[in-house]
Amino acid sequence: MTARIKICGLRDAATARQAARLGADAIGLVFYGPSPRNVDIATAAAVCAALPPFVSSVGLFVNAEPAFVREVLASVPLDLLQFHGDEAPAYCRAFSRPYLKAVRVKPDVNLLEYAARYADARGLLVDAFVDGVPGGTGEAFDWRLLPPDLPLPLVLSGGLDPDNVRNAVNRVSPWAVDVSSGVESAKGVKDLERIAAFIDAVRAA
Numbered sequence: 745m746t747a748r749i750k751i752c753g754l755r756d757a758a759t760a761r762q763a764a765r766l767g768a769d770a771i772g773l774v775f776y777g778p779s780p781r782n783v784d785i786a787t788a789a790a791v792c793a794a795l796p797p798f799v800s801s802v803g804l805f806v807n808a809e810p811a812f813v814r815e816v817l818a819s820v821p822l823d824l825l826q827f828h829g830d831e832a833p834a835y836c837r838a839f840s841r842p843y844l845k846a847v848r849v850k851p852d853v854n855l856l857e858y859a860a861r862y863a864d865a866r867g868l869l870v871d872a873f874v875d876g877v878p879g880g881t882g883e884a885f886d887w888r889l890l891p892p893d894l895p896l897p898l899v900l901s902g903g904l905d906p907d908n909v910r911n912a913v914n915r916v917s918p919w920a921v922d923v924s925s926g927v928e929s930a931k932g933v934k935d936l937e938r939i940a941a942f943i944d945a946v947r948a949a
């Protein structure tokens with residue numbers, strides 16, 4: 745099975761359209777002020793409007809006030825929410841939208857427990873744990889910590905790039921892969937050649 749591909753942290757409509765043309769299945773919009781990839785609501789709406797059919801838009805939040813999530817949802821047609829902080833299951837389902845729960849993987853993490861707690865999530869997104877930084881770090885983690893029998897679709901992220909993603913897909917067999925830093929030329933600046941190379945590498949796995 746070919747892994748789906750999400751390119752995260754897009755900040756303009758032209759790059760989002762190009763990513764879709766190159767074969768991205770989904771794009772991620774970061775609504776988290778401290779991130780270099782943070783987007784405002786108007787920009788996010790413009791990015792979504794530029795997407796062709798069958799390319800999903802994912803909105804990413806980190807312990808956001810529910811009122812802020814609702815404000816975004818009122819103006820931005822997001823297909824999926826991605827919660828990257830310590831959001832409880834009740835919080836995640838309060839918006840009545842499909843969601844992904846991100847888990848930052850440490851050696852003692854129990855992903856089966858997460859899958860049971862967030863059983864109504866559309867999937868678990870696994871990322872590297874870096875103290876004090878909720879995501880988008882460019883750091884990988886030890887894929888051997890992933891259980892083979894996770895009952896939810898697995899979205900693999902954390903330090904993926906055009907050089908390592910083929911091996912990652914072959915080793916982990918995730919439902920999808922998610923990348924941000926590995927397809928950038930500088931923090932927050934997406935590089936179309938790297939996006940193309942990343943997508944080619946996933947397809948070649």
Ligand SMILES: O=C(O)c1ccccc1NCC(=O)[C@H](O)[C@H](O)COP(=O)(O)O
Nearest residue numbers: 752779879880881882902903923924925
């Ligand atoms: O991208 C960010 O700046 C970010 C900030 C806060 C929480 C999550 C963030 N990104 C989440 C993603 O979905 C990234 O794709 C994922 O963490 C992997 O990032 P990377 O290792 O840079 O590919």
